[in-house]
Structure formats: C-alpha cells, structure tokens
Amino acid sequence: SQTIHQWPATLVQPVGSPLSLECTVEGTSNPNLYWYRQAAGRGLQLLFYSVGIGQISSEVPQNLSASRPQDRQFILSSKKLLLSDSGFYLCAWSLRDRDNTEAFFGQGTRLTVV
Amino acid sequence: SQQGEEDPQALSIQEGENATMNCSYKTSINNLQWYRQNSGRGLVHLILIRSNEREKHSGRLRVTLDTSKKSSSLLITASRAADTASYFCATDDEAAGNKLTFGGGTRVLVKP
Secondary structure (H helix, E strand, O other), X not given: OOEEEEEOOEEEEOOOOOEEEXXXXXXXXXXXXXXXXXXXXXXXXXXXXXXXXXXXXXXXXXXXXXXXXXXXXXXXXXXXXXXXXXXXXXXXXXXXXXXXXXXXXXXXXXEEEO | OXXXXXXXXXXXXXXXXXXEEEEEOOOOEEEEEEEEEOOOOOEEEEEXXXXXXXXXXXXXXXXXXXXXXXXXXXXXOOOOHHHOEEEEEEEEEHHHOOEEEEOOOEEEEEEO
C-alpha cells in the first residue's frame, strides 16, 4: 500500500537560519507531488507542484524553494527563514491520472520561526 | 487566488442536525473533491465527484455538483461530535496537469 512520510512534525528555527523539510512516498511510481502551507485557521496555499524528477512549478513567489531529486522524494528548502515563513506545511501526492486525482497527505510539519 | 472558496467559513450545530457547506470555483474541472482535516493534522479525502456527475453519496455524506454554476455542496446528515473538523473542497486544473487547488475551508463544530 502507498504511504507518505513527512518530517519533522514540529520545528522551531531562528530567523535567518536555513530550512529543509523532506517528504517521501512509498508504494507508487511517478506521483504528482505537492507542498502546501496553511496559516492558523486558514485554507491551504499551494506552494510547489511537481509532475516529475526535476520538474517544479512554483505557485507563489517567496522565500522558499523545492526540489525533487528522486521520483518519490520532495524537499522544501529555504536559505534564510523569515518570521512570515511560520506555518503548517503539508506534503501530498496524487496519481498522475486525470480521472483519479485524490490526494494523500502527510501529517504535516509545524514550523515556528522565532 | 484560491480556486475553491467555501461558504460558510464556520458552522456550529447540535449533534443530530445536518451540516451543509458550499464551494464555488472558477475554472473548468475534471472533478471536485472534499477533504476533512482534524486540528493540526493532514487532510483526509472524503469523496470525489466527477464533472459529469450531479450527485454522489457516501455514508452520511451527500455531495452535489452544478458545473453551470461552478459550485458544489457537501451535506453531512445526522451529525456527530466526531464530525467536528474543517472541511475543504479541492478542484483539479486540467490545463495545469491536474494540480489540486484547495479553498479556505469551513470549520464545523458539532456540539454534543
């Protein structure tokens, strides 16, 4: 069966420090991969979207970047965190099938920039 | 901007009552999905309705889709305290490789 792993669950980082959040998927191949950010009590903002290795679409200009070095690995990074980068980050995957785009989410990383 | 927008933003009901929330979207879609999120957790898929479908049921959930109005509704019948969560609609953008875009969500509180 397919599973998605996202870590760490919580993270407290000082302003100006780097960031690396990792997400891996098991049990499927060629998934679409997503990074979303969710502010407290708000909806999901799509940050990055990937349809294949090295193929990243950035949805919102910001202080973050994403990479997909392997088919089932998606990494969210920042060179220097800002206070505004605080939030709940969610990784997700879906099949590359127009008739079945159900997304499966990781448990999220709560990032607090202090 | 968000593709899907839920209405209302928050809903408070008594156990046993029905909860209805709506979603509007802007572009052409292949399907529309509803998800549930418990506080501080990831989202869980509830139901998917295809663009050629008008209504779908799953247990106590009923989803409708009106593509002419670009809107959908989610009805939870006979609500339970355990239904307390945030509910999100999501649409796929066929022109952009079927990427999923979520709305702002409806926070539902079911009081025992």
